[in-house]
Amino acid sequence: MVRFESVSLSYRGSGARSASLDVLLDVNFDLADGSFRWLLGPSGSGKTTLLRLMNMSLRPTGGEVIVLGAPSGSVRRSVMPRLRRQIGVIFQDFRLLPHLSAFDNVALPLRLGGRPEGQVRADVMEMLRWMGLTAKLVSMPEDLSGGERQRVAIARAVISRPRLLLADEPTAGLDTIQSERVIHLLRELHRLGSTVIIATHNEAQVDRHPGPALVLSQGTLVESS
Amino acid sequence: MSFRIISLRPARFDELGLRRALADRMVPFLVAAMAFLAALAVAGWMGAAVLTRNWEGGAGSTLTVQVPRPGEQDAAGSGTRLSAVQSLLLAAPGVATARALSDAELNTLLRPWLGADMKDLAVPVPAVIAVHMNGELADLPRLAAKLAESVPGTILEDHAAWAGRLGTLARSLQLCSGLVLLIVTLVTAAVISVATRSGLAARREAVLIVYQLGATDGYIAQRFASRAAALALAGGAIGGVFALPVVFTLTALAAPLAGVQVPMMTAKAAYSFLPLPFWLLPVILPVAAALIGYLTTQVTMRRWLRQLP
Numbered sequence: 001m002v003r004f005e006s007v008s009l010s011y012r013g014s015g016a017r018s019a020s021l022d023v024l025l026d027v028n029f030d031l032a033d034g035s036f037r038w039l040l041g042p043s044g045s046g047k048t049t050l051l052r053l054m055n056m057s058l059r060p061t062g063g064e065v066i067v068l069g070a071p072s073g074s075v076r077r078s079v080m081p082r083l084r085r086q087i088g089v090i091f092q093d094f095r096l097l098p099h100l101s102a103f104d105n106v107a108l109p110l111r112l113g114g115r116p117e118g119q120v121r122a123d124v125m126e127m128l129r130w131m132g133l134t135a136k137l138v139s140m141p142e143d144l145s146g147g148e149r150q151r152v153a154i155a156r157a158v159i160s161r162p163r164l165l166l167a168d169e170p171t172a173g174l175d176t177i178q179s180e181r182v183i184h185l186l187r188e189l190h191r192l193g194s195t196v197i198i199a200t201h202n203e204a205q206v207d208r209h210p211g212p213a214l215v216l217s218q219g220t221l222v223e224s225s
Numbered sequence: 226m227s228f229r230i231i232s233l234r235p236a237r238f239d240e241l242g243l244r245r246a247l248a249d250r251m252v253p254f255l256v257a258a259m260a261f262l263a264a265l266a267v268a269g270w271m272g273a274a275v276l277t278r279n280w281e282g283g284a285g286s287t288l289t290v291q292v293p294r295p296g297e298q299d300a301a302g303s304g305t306r307l308s309a310v311q312s313l314l315l316a317a318p319g320v321a322t323a324r325a326l327s328d329a330e331l332n333t334l335l336r337p338w339l340g341a342d343m344k345d346l347a348v349p350v351p352a353v354i355a356v357h358m359n360g361e362l363a364d365l366p367r368l369a370a371k372l373a374e375s376v377p378g379t380i381l382e383d384h385a386a387w388a389g390r391l392g393t394l395a396r397s398l399q400l401c402s403g404l405v406l407l408i409v410t411l412v413t414a415a416v417i418s419v420a421t422r423s424g425l426a427a428r429r430e431a432v433l434i435v436y437q438l439g440a441t442d443g444y445i446a447q448r449f450a451s452r453a454a455a456l457a458l459a460g461g462a463i464g465g466v467f468a469l470p471v472v473f474t475l476t477a478l479a480a481p482l483a484g485v486q487v488p489m490m491t492a493k494a495a496y497s498f499l500p501l502p503f504w505l506l507p508v509i510l511p512v513a514a515a516l517i518g519y520l521t522t523q524v525t526m527r528r529w530l531r532q533l534p
Contacts, residue, residue: 085439099242112439
């Protein structure tokens with residue numbers, strides 16, 4: 001499902017003499033289909049970069065990332081859109097489209113996948129109802145609170161039941177009840193067969209929902225369970 | 226729950242927000258200006274083509290023969306010098322007609338230069354014969370020599386040389402029109418490309434999000450290209466409509482040069498006088514502008530998207 005083979009990522013400095021910045025160093029792990037992992041580590045340890053590599057929005061500068069059977073170094077460009085539609089991403093900064101309503105934001109992955117409009121409507125309504133956003137269907141992102149925006153972003157990431165779900169601090173900014181609902185939703189997706197990886201700072205949350213973890217420190221994988 | 230408030234995907238669903246990013250003001254205005262210039266260039270091309278045809282087929286196929294002392298007996302004593310020249314001309318290969326101009330016609334021709342009636346002039350005026358060729362290759366130097374030998378003093382004037390120069394001028398005008406058309410096309414493509422890049426800069430984040438959610442390059446490029454084509458279509462239509470009366474006026478002014486008289490600029494006269502491509506301009510220009518807009522945007526967007534991982 002997801003395999004990292006001696007993966008490293010470094011950014012070159014802009015000047016001729018400036019040193020390169022190593023963000024990830026020799027990361028190796030293998031996640032089976034349908035697995036669950038917490039992704040832990042302090043700020044700047046490389047969690048978001050790791051998720052971006054899994055999402056194929058970044059290419060490693062060393063080693064190989066294999067996601068859903070597609071190796072990053074040799075995957076054909078024409079295959080990428082279909083691959084991405086099988087990966088749901090909850091971004092730390094939500095990344096909602098500001099000119100679309102909550103409904104249209106959540107519907108976007110289904111529409112891009114060519115789902116019939118009648119089915120899109122039913123699925124999105126159900127998802128927004130579950131997220132407690134029924135009253136915000138036509139609200140624009142700028143009219144939503146931070147928590148509501150986050151829930152819309154989560155709904156968009158999970159609406160198409162992705163095979164791989166990557167969540168970057170999905171409960172940051174949510175109250176305890178909403179956080180628990182989100183974690184339950186993600187665990188439910190995992191139970192239904194999705195591979196779920198959740199990056200978080202929240203140790204209490206991990207304690208409440210114990211599970212295997214990948215732990216990063218200064219770009220190095222220090223623990224993999 | 227009211228169905229009214231739920232936005233089912235409308236036909237013009239604008240997930241990239243392009244109605245704002247590719248605004249409907251600047252692009253149509255610039256494309257309209259380009260379409261206007263293109264219309265002038267096309268009209269210039271068509272006009273020059275008509276002039277070339279007319280000058281090379283008209284003046285280029287006529288000769289003028291002057292016969293001094295036309296009423297005198299010819300050397301053989303079989304008739305007048307004028308009738309002798311006419312006979313020789315009509316017997317020559319390539320000559321279709323050889324008609325002597327009447328006194329009235331000569332008067333009309335000479336009055337601007339001599340300012341008096343021919344009969345009042347002290348100097349003798351030669352007869353003038355207008356000769357029309359039938360397109361066959363004629364040996365004009367030989368014909369001129371034969372005329373001069375049989376009827377001394379006869380002068381043959383060949384119009385082909387200056388008609389050829391006018392034809393060259395007209396073809397140069399055609400070439401210039403073609404170059405203008407090419408430049409207008411390139412500038413239009415550049416305008417569309419810049420507008421696309423500007424729209425892309427404004428919607429970069431939205432494009433990246435949609436791309437990340439699984440949109441193909443073709444899908445994103447199609448969204449931009451459709452919007453650009455619609456704006457270019459509008460601009461082309463505006464430019465074409467505005468150009469129509471201007472081109473019509475210029476064509477009517479140039480018509481006498483092609484031997485066509487347009488006594489009154491009425492719609493009926495215009496309809497019969499102007500060629501069909503002229504009337505198709507308001508249709509051809511928007512379609513061409515839309516095509517340029519569509520293809521330019523497709524290329525611009527796909528090149529940019531190929532840089533993404």
